[in-house]
Amino acid sequence: MAVKFVMRITFLLLLAVAYELAEGAPPMAKPNCRDSCGKVSIPYPFGIRSDCFMHQSFEIVCSESGVAAAAIAFLPSIGNMEVLEINISEPYGTNDISYDPGLIRVKMPIISLNYTNQSSAGSVAPVNIFGTPFFFSSKWNKFVSVGCNNLATMTGLDPMGVVGCKPDCSKEKLIVKCSGSDYCQTTIPDGIQLLNVTFWNTTNTSSCRRAFLAEREWLNKTDPSAANHVLNLDYVPVVLEWTVLNFSEAYGFEELYVRRHIDWSYTRYDVKYYFCRYGYEGNPYLDMGCQDKNECEDKNSKYPICLPGLECENTEGSYNCNKRKSPLKIAILVISPSFGLLFLLLVIWWSYKVIKKRNKIKLKQKFFKRNGGLLLQQQLSSNENNVQKAKLFNSIELENATDGFNENRILGKGGQGTVYKGMLIDGRIVAIKKCNIVDEGNLEQFINEITILSQINHRNVVKLLGCCLETEVPLLVYEFIPKGTLFQYLHEENEDFPLLTWDMRLRIATEIAGALSYLHSAASLPIYHRDIKSSNILLDDKYRAKVADFGTSRSVAIDQTHVTTLIYGTFGYLDPEYFQTSQFTDKSDVYSFGVVLIELLTGEKPVSSTRSVESQNLSTYFLHSLKENRLFDILDTQVRKVCNKDEVMAIANLAKRCLHLNGKKRPTMIEIMMELEGVQKGFPVQPNFDELEYVRNKEMGPRNDISISTSSCLELGSASSSNALPL
Structure with a gap:
């Protein structure tokens, strides 16, 4: 092994002797092209003249006022935004964007809304950069809402997604008119090219509201709630990422491969950045743009390394490369050790x-501690927590189970993580969720999810088998559900997904209701799922329903609601009362279940652009059809075949009650379950509330005092992905 190592070094050194030492600073712009505008450097593929940039999207307009240093650079392809910095540097080691390739800092306008109508939402013109190679960086930017109780949301992320936040202020702060008073910030998804902000009126008594994207480092140095600062600003710095799909491959370059998931188009985009590798400098987008540099003359190097054939000498504190040696001497020194x-x-x-x-x-011990392993061990070993022992898997076991997390084993990807199919050493087939990111501030929530899900033992809830915490991000191991999601059977035409008969649909609805009834009433503490939808309902080999994806679920004390300033959910399923009040209750899950019932009846998607504008929302479309006695005109073909029309009407009326705008007038999940069981047996059932305690005692396990929040993968403080794929 050592001999091969020596021979390899010898070969590389002899090969390096053939290259001469590069002289002069390497070019950054194309030949005969300007390389700066004012204080902003303009490297290729950007340029000022038509023959100086790679593509029209990279054209720079330099506005000069007679003073060269005061010139301002603008980027016409994204609406003439002012350019502050362009970067194509090598990605080594710091948090400064000047060391992160493929970034550009621009000035983006602050979005504000002034109005006096306190009963409606307000929206402003969006910032749209579709059709350009630029997109808002999720790593370097945050979405900010300024103003007490100012609920601002980013919409247009995808057909059903929503991201936003609302500052929660005390009443004392509300008396200052247009002061900002407080602010909130949240992360944004990867790869978005549309900034569309909507302002929702809650309890804000101020007539001034502001929302904007801003650079994370700028936010760390600035207080957005300071009235004398933000209210006097029209623009804030924002970081855009950019990429070049094709270019001439110059000598000495390397590529940085980044996988982005752009939810808007439901397409995976693979982004490549290019940079000069270590020992080279220059512009990798130019032919021969990366040139070998003389480290001996590098003022940033304490001990410079000369090229083969040169020696570096210290003369009065200054390093110099000289005394060129012959290749033969170098070979003798290396080959004859x-x-x-x-x-x-x-x-x-x-x-x-x-x-x-x-x-x-x-490193494994560090990850185990950072991911809350010690807290989990304490929870599992405590006599106070009467829970089933969730297994702690080791990383090698799960790597072998997934063939090193091979891409061919991927079952699905969502906002919270990637799910792989694996086979354990005992032959069991499992689904392994690899979380996207770790938020050390929410460790207790993550650990309590494992303890809570370990207690859930219901035939219609996906079972958590264990976890692995000694990897960089946590891994959760679930039972494998083979037949896909209910969404696929209802909305995707494929021979792999056979048509669901009326009896199958009725049974699936009853099983979902039973699972939610258990979570609301029979678990150790009431658990609100918060993202019930057909894509989170899995079907096993016997087409039995399994409720999955507890990434945004919450467990709360009995008779309490969950109040939040961040918005979670999926458009089409989101409870309007929750969206307006920010109070999530068990009746919010009931509303989402009502939408699933309509999907089972009609076979229609919850939101569809193929329907008329006023009927794009399935709930509105269904209630309108029911009111006009046109229910049987919108039913799915499989439902129309039902001989007993009374059963269909019973389910339709139940769905109508679930969609009541007043949550207090909606039925509970126990009532819904009992009515569905009655329809299955062929006769309507009016819930007998004397039996509810029996139902509770029948399905519940032993209760524990665990007042915590569950989170499938540690939450980032942003909205749940509307495209989150289940296990």
């Missing part, structure tokens, strides 16, 4: 292996 050198190389190689193994163990 002593046995002592060989032994030293072997010792170094063995030490490297030992240190690498030790560091790997320490």
